[in-house]
Amino acid sequence: MPDIEPFAIVREKIDQAVRILEEKDVDLWVTYVRETTQVKDPCIALLLGFDLTWQSALLISRTGERVAIVGRFDAENITRTGAYTSVVPYDQSIREPLREHIARLNPRTIGLNFSASDPAADGLTHGMYQNLAQMLDGTGYVDRFISAEAVIGALRGRKSPAEVDLIRAAIGATEDILHEVKAMVKPGMTEREIADFVHQTIVERGLDVAWEYEVCPIVCAGPHGVFGHAMPSHNRTRRGALLQIDFGAKRAGFVADLQRTLYFCHPGEEQPPQEILSAWNATRAAIEAARQTLRPGARGWEVDAAARSTLVESGYPEYMHATGHHIGRNAHDGATVLGPRWERYGTSIDGVVEEGNTFAIELGVFLPEYGYLGCEEDVLVTAAGAEYLSEAQEAIWLIHK
Amino acid sequence: MPDIEPFAIVREKIDQAVRILEEKDVDLWVTYVRETTQVKDPCIALLLGFDLTWQSALLISRTGERVAIVGRFDAENITRTGAYTSVVPYDQSIREPLREHIARLNPRTIGLNFSASDPAADGLTHGMYQNLAQMLDGTGYVDRFISAEAVIGALRGRKSPAEVDLIRAAIGATEDILHEVKAMVKPGMTEREIADFVHQTIVERGLDVAWEYEVCPIVCAGPHGVFGHAMPSHNRTRRGALLQIDFGAKRAGFVADLQRTLYFCHPGEEQPPQEILSAWNATRAAIEAARQTLRPGARGWEVDAAARSTLVESGYPEYMHATGHHIGRNAHDGATVLGPRWERYGTSIDGVVEEGNTFAIELGVFLPEYGYLGCEEDVLVTAAGAEYLSEAQEAIWLIHK
Numbered sequence: 181m182p183d184i185e186p187f188a189i190v191r192e193k194i195d196q197a198v199r200i201l202e203e204k205d206v207d208l209w210v211t212y213v214r215e216t217t218q219v220k221d222p223c224i225a226l227l228l229g230f231d232l233t234w235q236s237a238l239l240i241s242r243t244g245e246r247v248a249i250v251g252r253f254d255a256e257n258i259t260r261t262g263a264y265t266s267v268v269p270y271d272q273s274i275r276e277p278l279r280e281h282i283a284r285l286n287p288r289t290i291g292l293n294f295s296a297s298d299p300a301a302d303g304l305t306h307g308m309y310q311n312l313a314q315m316l317d318g319t320g321y322v323d324r325f326i327s328a329e330a331v332i333g334a335l336r337g338r339k340s341p342a343e344v345d346l347i348r349a350a351i352g353a354t355e356d357i358l359h360e361v362k363a364m365v366k367p368g369m370t371e372r373e374i375a376d377f378v379h380q381t382i383v384e385r386g387l388d389v390a391w392e393y394e395v396c397p398i399v400c401a402g403p404h405g406v407f408g409h410a411m412p413s414h415n416r417t418r419r420g421a422l423l424q425i426d427f428g429a430k431r432a433g434f435v436a437d438l439q440r441t442l443y444f445c446h447p448g449e450e451q452p453p454q455e456i457l458s459a460w461n462a463t464r465a466a467i468e469a470a471r472q473t474l475r476p477g478a479r480g481w482e483v484d485a486a487a488r489s490t491l492v493e494s495g496y497p498e499y500m501h502a503t504g505h506h507i508g509r510n511a512h513d514g515a516t517v518l519g520p521r522w523e524r525y526g527t528s529i530d531g532v533v534e535e536g537n538t539f540a541i542e543l544g545v546f547l548p549e550y551g552y553l554g555c556e557e558d559v560l561v562t563a564a565g566a567e568y569l570s571e572a573q574e575a576i577w578l579i580h581k
Numbered sequence: 582m583p584d585i586e587p588f589a590i591v592r593e594k595i596d597q598a599v600r601i602l603e604e605k606d607v608d609l610w611v612t613y614v615r616e617t618t619q620v621k622d623p624c625i626a627l628l629l630g631f632d633l634t635w636q637s638a639l640l641i642s643r644t645g646e647r648v649a650i651v652g653r654f655d656a657e658n659i660t661r662t663g664a665y666t667s668v669v670p671y672d673q674s675i676r677e678p679l680r681e682h683i684a685r686l687n688p689r690t691i692g693l694n695f696s697a698s699d700p701a702a703d704g705l706t707h708g709m710y711q712n713l714a715q716m717l718d719g720t721g722y723v724d725r726f727i728s729a730e731a732v733i734g735a736l737r738g739r740k741s742p743a744e745v746d747l748i749r750a751a752i753g754a755t756e757d758i759l760h761e762v763k764a765m766v767k768p769g770m771t772e773r774e775i776a777d778f779v780h781q782t783i784v785e786r787g788l789d790v791a792w793e794y795e796v797c798p799i800v801c802a803g804p805h806g807v808f809g810h811a812m813p814s815h816n817r818t819r820r821g822a823l824l825q826i827d828f829g830a831k832r833a834g835f836v837a838d839l840q841r842t843l844y845f846c847h848p849g850e851e852q853p854p855q856e857i858l859s860a861w862n863a864t865r866a867a868i869e870a871a872r873q874t875l876r877p878g879a880r881g882w883e884v885d886a887a888a889r890s891t892l893v894e895s896g897y898p899e900y901m902h903a904t905g906h907h908i909g910r911n912a913h914d915g916a917t918v919l920g921p922r923w924e925r926y927g928t929s930i931d932g933v934v935e936e937g938n939t940f941a942i943e944l945g946v947f948l949p950e951y952g953y954l955g956c957e958e959d960v961l962v963t964a965a966g967a968e969y970l971s972e973a974q975e976a977i978w979l980i981h982k
Contacts, residue, residue, distance in 0.1 A: 215700035215913055217792050222619050231793045233810060233913075234925050251925070252901060253809025257796075260812070271901045273924035294707035296715075299616035306695035306710040307703035307728075311927075314697075327708075383784075391618050392632045395658075408654025409634060411661070500653060500672045512616055512634075523674035524635050524652070526712075 186229060186433075187261040192340055193226045194246055194263050200334045201242035207287030209328050211238040212304060212312050221303025223293055223332060225433070225509050230257060235274045235311070238264075241285050249277045275315050282321055290321060291328030297526030300514020301332035333515035337506055338536040344560060344569075346434040347508065347538050350390070351558055351570050354429040354436040357381050366581045367419045367444045371399035371412035378427060390428030390435035390511045397427035400552045407544070407552035419444045422456065422551035422576075424544070428511050437511045437540040438570055439556035442577040452576055456553065459545040460576055462494035463555050467572075470503050470518065470541045471559055474566040480529040483518040487543060496545045502529075504541040507558060511540070537561040538569065587630055587834075588662040593741055594627045595647055595664050601735045602643035608688030610729050612639040613705060613713050622704025624694055624733060626834070626910050631658060636675045636712070639665075642686050650678045676716050683722055691722060692729030698927030701915020702733035734916035738907055739937040745961060745970075747835040748909065748939050751791070752959055752971050755830040755837035758782050767982045768820045768845045772800035772813035779828060791829030791836035791912045798828035801953045808945070808953035820845045823857065823952035823977075825945070829912050838912045838941040839971055840957035843978040853977055857954065860946040861977055863895035864956050868973075871904050871919065871942045872960055875967040881930040884919040888944060897946045903930075905942040908959060912941070938962040939970065 201209060211223045216231040224231070227238050234251030241247075248255075248264045255269035268277045282290075294309065295301035304312075313322050339347065357378060364377060378397050382389060389396035399405075399412040402421035406413070417423050421444060428437040441460070443452040451457065470487035484503040492498055502519030505512050516531025518539065539561070544554030555573055559566040602610060612624045617632040625632070628639050635652030642648075649656075649665045656670035669678045683691075695710065696702040705713075714723045740748065758779060765778060779798050783790060790797040800806075800813040803822035807814075818824050822845060829838040842861070844853040852858065871888035885904040893899055903920030906913050917932025919940065940962070945955030956974055960967040 217913060218623050218700040218911055218915065219620065219704050230795055230812075253811075256807045256809070256811040271923070275924060292707075294711070296708050296712050298708075299619040302706045302708035303620050304707045305703045306693075306705045306707045307697050307699075309707040309710075310695070311697050394631055406657045408657070410654075410657040411631075510619055512618065514619065522672070523676060 187263060189342060190227065190229050190261055191263045192342065193335060194240060196338070196340070197240050197331065197335050198242060198244050200331050201240065204330045204334070205289075206291045206326070206328065206331055207242050207289050208282070208285055209240045209291040209331055211293055212236070212308055214308065219305055221293055222300045222510065222514065223303055226335060228258070228261065228263075237274065237278055239281060239285070241287070243285070245285065247281050249274055249281065278315055279319060282316065283319065287324060289326050290324045291331050292325050293332065294327055295329035297528040298329050298333055298514045299512070300336055300510065301327070301329040333531065334534070336508060336513055337515040338534055339508060339538055340536070343434065343508065344536070344538065346432055347436070347558070348569055350429055350431040350434045351436040351438070353385065353387055353431050354427060354438055355571060357429060358425065358427060358438065358440050361425060362440075362442060362577050362579070365417065365423065365442065365579060367417050367579070369417050370414045371401050371405065372414055374399045374425070375412035382429060388430040390430045390437060397425050400424040402551040403548060405551050407546060407554065417444060419446050420550070422547070422553055424552045424554045426554065426556065433509060435507055435509070435511050436558055436570070437507050437556060438558065439542055439544070439554045440573055440577060441553050441555060442579055444579045444581070452578070453550070455547060456550055456576065459496065459547055459553050462491055462496055463544055463553060464574070465494065466491040466543055467541055467555055467557060471557075471566045471568070474504075474518070474533055474539065474541070474559065474561060476533055476535045476561060476563060478533045480516045480518045480531050480533070481521060483533065484520050484529065487541070488520065491543060491545070499543050503543055504539045507538050507540050533561055535561055535563055539566070588664060590741075590743060591628065591630050591662055592664045593743065594736060595641060597739070597741070598641050598732065598736050599643060599645050601732050602641065605731045605735070606690075607692045607727070607729065607732055608643050608690050609683070609686055610641045610692040610732055612694055613637070613709055615709065620706055622694055623701045623911065623915065624704055627736060629659070629662065629664075638675065638679055640682060640686070642688070644686070646686065648682050650675055650682060679716055680720060683717065684720065689725060690727050691725045692732050693726050694733065695728055696730035698929040699730050699734060699915045700913070701737055701911065702728070702730040734932065735935070737909060737914055738916040739935055740909060740939055741937070744835065744909065745937075745939065747833055748837070748959070749970055751830055751832040751835045752837040752839070754786065754788055754832050755828060755839055756972060758830060759826065759828060759839065759841050762826060763843060763978050763980070766818065766824065766843065766980060768818050768980070770818050771815045772802050772806065773815055775800045775826070776813035783830060789831040791831045791838060798826050801825040803952040804949060806952050808947060808955065818845060820847050821951070823948070823954055825953045825955045827955065827957065834910060836908055836910070836912050837959055837971070838908050838957060839959065840943055840945070840955045841974055841978060842954050842956060843980055845980045845982070853979070854951070856948060857951055857977065860897065860948055860954050863892055863897055864945055864954060865975070866895065867892040867944055868942050868956055868958060872958075872967045872969070875905075875919070875934055875940065875942070875960065875962060877934055877936045877962060877964060879934045881917045881919045881932045881934070882922060884934065885921050885930065888942070889921065892944060892946070900944050904944055905940045908939050908941050934962055936962055936964055940967070
C-alpha cells in the first residue's frame with residue numbers, strides 16, 4: 181500500500197482529539213514536554229511525530245484551536261505540519277506566551293498527560309508537572325488540572341481507517357517473516373541464530389522491530405527456553421520439542437505483535453504428541469473465547485475472564501499475564517488492558533472496548549517436557565465483533581527436517 | 582576498537598552510583614518505571630540497558646546493595662546482567678516486595694528521578710510518582726522523597742575511561758562521514774539529498790543516528806536555509822554560499838555531536854569573501870574561549886559567558902541557544918548546561934564542570950547573504966582543562982566544483 185503523507189495522520193488525530201474533548205467534556209488538553217529525545221511523551225507521536233527541544237506546550241482546545249508554543253528552533257518544523265492553527269516561538273522563557281494563551285482560552289478544565297494506570301497517557305514527568313504548576317502559579321489555572329487519560333485513551337484506541345491500514349501492513353510484513361522463519365528453521369539451531377535471521381530480514385526490508393531490538397523477536401526453544409521477555413540465548417531447538425516465537429515488525433510507524441508455535445517432528449512423526457495437541461486446542465479455544473467476547477461495550481476484565489476461565493477449565497494453569505492489549509504505534513499501546521483484577525493493572529482493565537480498537541490477544545501453556553506453546557493474534561473491533569487482522573494460526577506448524 | 586561486554590558498563594556505572602550516593606549523602610536511589618517502551622526513564626540506560634514492562638523498582642543503596650523488584654517475565658534478563666545483588670520477581674503487585682525492601686533498608690532519604698532543570702534526571706512520570714506514593718502510603722517513607730538530580734547528574738556526567746573510549750569511537754565514525762560529505766557534495770544539491778547520503782552511509786556501517794532520524798543530520802544550505810532544528814528541505818546549495826551540517830553518529834550506545842561549515846567557491850575563487858572569514862574567525866575564537874574556560878570547578882554559565890561575550894564583542898549578534906551541553910548516551914546528555922541565565926535553562930547552568938565530563942561546544946553566525954556558519958566540537962574535561970576529542974575545524978572547508 182502507498183504510504184500517506186506523514187502529517188496527514190497527525191492532522192487527522194488532532195481533528196479527532198477536538199471531537200473527543202467535546203465528548204469527554206474537557207476544555208483544553210495540554211501536552212507539556214522538553215528534550216523529548218531524553219524522555220518522550222507517547223502523545224508526541226499522535227500530536228506531532230518528531231522531537232521537541234525546549235519546554236514546549238501543545239494546546240488542543242475543544243473550540244478547535246491548536247496552539248504550539250515552542251522554542252524558536254523547533255517552530256519551522258511545526259508550521260510545516262499544517263496541524264496547528266498557531267505556532268508561537270519563544271527564546272528565553274515559555275512563561276509569558278503560555279500564560280497569555282491559557283488566559284485567553286480560559287478553560288474550566290485542563291487535561292494533562294498523567295495517569296496511574298495507563299503508561300501511554302502518563303508522559304508528563306513529575307519535574308515538568310511541577311514546572312508547569314510554577315509557570316502558572318498565581319493564575320488559578322493550576323486548580324483546573326485533571327488527568328487527560330480518558331481523552332488520550334480514546335484518541336489512541338479509536339483507530340481511523342488509515343491507521344488500521346497501516347497496522348494491517350505491519351501485520352503482513354510480520355507474517356511474511358514468520359513464514360520465512362518456518363521455512364528456514366532446523367533442529368539444532370540456537371535461539372540466537374533464529375533471532376539473528378529475523379533481524380537480518382528486518383534490515384533488508386527497511387523495516388524496524390516493534391519493541392526493543394534485543395527481545396524482538398523473543399525466541400523460546402524447547403523445555404529449557406525461558407518464556408516471557410528473556411533475550412534469545414544459545415539454547416537450541418531439537419526434534420520432539422516446541423519452538424515459540426513472539427515477534428512484531430514496525431512499518432511506517434505502526435506495529436504488529438504475533439506469536440507462533442512450531443514443533444520439530446521426529447523422523448516419521450506426522451503429528452505432535454497428544455499432550456501438545458490438547459494444550460494447543462485449549463489455547464486456541466481460549467483465544468477464540470477472548471475474540472468472541474471482545475465487542476464494543478465489553479470491559480477489559482470480561483474479555484480476560486472469558487479466555488482465562490476457558491484455559492483453566494480445560495485443566496491448564498493460569499497464565500501470569502493479561503490476555504490482551506492495544507496495538508498501534510506501540511506493541512503495548514496503552515488504554516484498556518484485557519487483564520485480570522491484579523493491582524499492577526490498576527484501573528486499565530475496567531476500560532470499555534470500542535469500535536476501531538486493535539488488540540493483540542495472547543496466551544499459552546508451558547509443557548515441561550516440550551517447551552512453551554503460545555499463540556497471539558491481532559484483531560480489529562468492529563460493530564459486529566472482533567475480526568482477525570492476522571491469519572490466525574489454526575494448527576502448530578510442523579517442521580520435518 | 583573492540584566493543585566491551587554490554588553489561589560491564591552497567592556494572593561499572595552502578596558501582597560508581599554507590600560511591601556518589603555516599604558523596605551526596607543520599608541513602609537510597611529508587612528508579613521506578615513501567616512499560617519503558619512507552620516512556621523511558623533515561624536512567625534505565627545507566628542502570629540496565631533494556632526495557633522493563635510492569636511496575637519495576639531499581640533500588641541502589643549507599644550500603645552497596647542493588648535490588649531489582651520486577652515483573653516475573655523480566656527477572657531472567659536482569660539476573661543475566663550480574664549487576665544486581667538481588668532480583669525479586671513478582672506476579673500480581675509490586676506493593677509488598679517494595680515495602681518490604683524499603684523497610685529493610687530503612688533509608689533516611691530516598692532519591693527519585695525528578696528534576697525541574699535536568700531532563701535526563703526527570704524520567705519519573707507524574708502518574709508513577711503518585712503510584713509510588715500510594716504504594717508506600719502509611720509507611721512514613723513518602724516524606725523522605727527527594728530529587729536524585731545531583732546523583733544522576735554526577736553519574737551521567739563523570740564518564741569512565743571505557744565510556745570516553747566509546748564516545749571517541751562515535752566521534753571518529755561521525756568525522757569519517759562528514760569527510761565523505763565534503764568529498765561528495767556539489768553545488769546544486771538539495772539539503773534532502775545530502776541528508777539521504779548521510780542516512781545511507783549510516784545504514785551501510787551498521788551505525789545509528791545520534792538524535793532523531795528526520796533531523797540528524799540537520800543541513801542548512803545557503804541564505805535560504807533554516808538553521809536550528811529544521812528538517813532538510815529541497816533548498817539547494819550553490820556557489821558563493823555556505824553549507825552547514827549538524828550531525829552525530831551513534832555507535833555502541835554512545836554519540837557524537839559536531840557541526841561543520843563548507844563554502845562553495847566560484848570558479849577561480851581561492852578564499853571565501855572577507856565577511857565570511859571574519860565571522861568564522863569570531864566563531865572559532867568564541868569556541869576557543871569556551872574551551873579554555875571549561876575546566877573542573879567552572880560553572881556552566883561562566884563557560885557560556887566567555888564564548889558569548891567573545892562573539893558579541895567581535896560585533897556579531899548573540900546566538901539564541903546555550904554554548905554547550907553534555908554528550909554521552911544522548912546528544913543532549915542532561916546535567917550541567919553551558920548556557921545563559923534564561924529561565925528555560927532553570928538551574929542547569931549553575932552546575933559545576935567536573936573532570937571526566939564530555940561536552941559539545943557550539944555556536945555560529947547567520948550571514949544573510951551567504952547562509953549559516955556554525956562550528957561545534959566535542960571535548961573532554963581533564964584536570965588540566967578541556968581537550969578536543971574531535972579534530973577541530975580550523976578553517977571553513979572549501980569546495981571547488
